[in-house]
Amino acid sequence: MRDVLAGAGSLSGAYASVDWAATPLGDMDGWSPTLRMAVTTALQTRFPVTLLWGPEHVLVYNEAYVPMIGDKHPAALGRPARQVFPEIWETIGPMLRSVSGGDGATWVSDLRLLMDRHGFLEETYFTFSYSAVTNDTGGIEGVIDIASETTEQVLGNRRLRLLHRLTEALGTASEPDGLIERALPVLRAASNDFTTVELDLTGTSEQATELDQTGDETAGGQPAGGQEIAGRESETRVIREPLPGSGGVLVVRPSPHLAADDAYLAFVRLVAGTLTQAFDRVRIRQAEQRLARMEREMSETLQRSLLTPPRRTEHQKVAVRYHSAVAQAHIGGDWYDSFVLPDGTLTLVVGDVTGHDRHAAAAMAQLRNVLRGIAVTVQSPPSRILAGLDGAMTSLGVDTMATAVIAQFVDRWTLRLSNAGHPPPALLRPDGTATLLTGEPAPLLGIRRLRPRDDHTVVLEPGATVVFYTDGLIERRGTGLDESLRRLTTELTGRQHLDPEGICDHLLDTFSTGADDDIVLLAVRVADL
Structure with missing residues (x-):
């Protein structure tokens, strides 16, 4: 009979210390063949198995089952399940009675049980099945519990x-x-x-x-x-x-x-x-945002310090605007300038350095100042001033590209322009019609030119207004350039009653919403007769 315990392993001592005769199962020599076979099978498997035998569901289990009941071992061996598991009996008791009563096997997955196995009610999870163990006549003698603890998972x-x-x-x-x-x-x-x-x-x-x-x-x-x-x-x-x-x-x-x-x-x-x-x-x-704000403030301070009030003459009224695209993390290299040469010629400039950071703002400052110096020194047509700026950029190592348009009043109503890849100025005539002052395409500043730059001369009617601007005014994602330029001339049409200040305000009110680039505007009106 003791051969039943041959597979008990480390539990041999625990089994030997139990007074089986005092348990509901009685002395081991009197165990039924079904119980002996079930115990032999349970002890020989390495999967956690326990038997809950007889009407009191007395526990008999193998080595692999011990870790799942913790400190309840070894006292649990040979004791009724209700005494071993009082804290979870309301859950497992009905299941055991159901299986013992012939209602079939049970199956639960990841069942939560608060078990007292280490001196406190511990949250545990088990996947297990209760199945009936029957004898040769079909009678149910006990229940076998094949279990796996899933608490960790x-x-x-x-x-x-x-x-x-x-x-x-x-x-x-x-x-x-x-x-x-x-x-x-x-x-x-x-x-x-x-x-x-x-x-x-x-x-x-x-x-x-x-x-x-x-x-x-x-x-x-x-x-x-x-x-x-x-x-x-x-x-x-x-x-x-x-x-x-x-x-x-x-x-x-x-x-x-x-x-x-x-x-x-x-x-x-x-x-x-x-x-x-x-x-x-x-x-x-936050550090990046602080740095971006500081960089922007530095760039904007630099830029605004260079965007001085425009010079005017008695025959031309000039208005300027600078609008910062506050949604951007950096400021761009947009600029305007208005100055009078020693011979009295009013010179107007609007430009845009590629990029949107402090480097663009620094390059803008260089180009603006160099252009002013060239214009004052050579006192030449706009095309030669742009050509001189191209050469200076190469000599000074200004590694950037820019667009610009320069205009000079040859006399009271005659305007001479040269454009380096910049959007075409818009002309608002005294009758309220608007058009673009387009010319032959010309390369940007800072790239190798394949031909000389040209000048374009326009004779303005008394009371006419010319509007210079940077691309931030018109360019929008999803909108073509031609459509944007048409919108600009449409907005200018019929605005001849506005002075240069009013025209700048109207265009900013109309176009600044949704702008993701800085905007520079310069409007000049020639005097009436």
């Missing part, structure tokens, strides 16, 4: 989902306070893992600090007495995990149904790591 998946929700919630936060507002609801909703959650941004500790069950702080992350605190004591235990770089601390109290073991502490560290990454991301984003 269930908790792991649950915590992964929590980390995913936390990451999603923190993804768009732009301020540290916003991170807290987003994080706490997610973490506090995880009541199966945390009893309480706080984020202390005043914390300064760089090392995790824990509190014992009395609330006394302990050093070095160790509970009082150097013993791991788990189980019921976790209800009052506080875990503090620092958030490096933020000066903050994640403060949590574990669920009373979880052991604050290495796996749990690793999970808390993952939560803290997710929060730390979010704080780092916000700090980097």
Whole structure:
């Protein structure tokens, strides 16, 4: 009869210490052939198996089953299931009675059970089946339980989902306070893992600090007495995990149904790591925004310092506007200029350096000043001034490209222009009609020219207005250039009653909405007779 226990392995001593005669199963020599065969089979398998035998469902189990019941072993061996599992009897008792009564086998997957197997009601999960064990006559003598504990997998998946929700919630936060507002609801909703959650941004500790069950702080992350605190004591235990770089601390109290073991502490560290990454991301984003603002302010200050009030003459009225595309992270290289040469010639310039950063603004400043110097020195037609600027850019190593249009009043009503790849100026006649002053295409400044630059002369009617602008006024995503230019002339048509200031205001009111580039406007009106 003792051969039944040949496969008991490390449980041999436990089986030998049980007074089987005093159990409902009786002395082992009196066990039925069905029970002996079931025990032999159970002890020889390495999968967790227990037998719940007779009307009282007495436990007989193998080595693999022991870890699933923890401290209930070895006292559970030979005892009725109701005495071994009082905390979960309301769940498993009806299942056992059903199978014993002939209603067929049961099957449950990842069933949550609060088991007292380590001195507290621990959250556990099991996948198992209860099946009847019958004798030769078909009678049911007991129930076999083939089980697998899935606690680790269930908790792991649950915590992964929590980390995913936390990451999603923190993804768009732009301020540290916003991170807290987003994080706490997610973490506090995880009541199966945390009893309480706080984020202390005043914390300064760089090392995790824990509190014992009395609330006394302990050093070095160790509970009082150097013993791991788990189980019921976790209800009052506080875990503090620092958030490096933020000066903050994640403060949590574990669920009373979880052991604050290495796996749990690793999970808390993952939560803290997710929060730390979010704080780092916000700090980097804020630093980038501060840098962008500083860069923009520097560029805009430089640009505005160069956009001086326009010079006028008694025969020409000039108005200018500069509109910054505030939605952009950087400022561009758009500029205007209006100055009078020593011989009294009014010279007008509108240009645009490629790019939208401080380098573009610096290049704009160079080109503007060099162009002024060339214009004053050579006192030549606009085409020669642009040609001189091309040469200066090469000599000075100005590694950029730009568009520009220069116009000079030869006399009271005669305008001479040269265009280097810039949008064509618009002419508003005294009768209210509007057209574009187009000419032969000309290359941009800063690229190799294949032919000399040309001048274009226009005789203006008294009271006519010419509007110069940069491409930010008309260019829009999804809209072709021809359509944009038609819209410009349409908006100018019939506006002959407006002075240059009014024309600039009207165009800005009309076109600035939705602009994603800076806008420069220069309007000049020749005097009436």
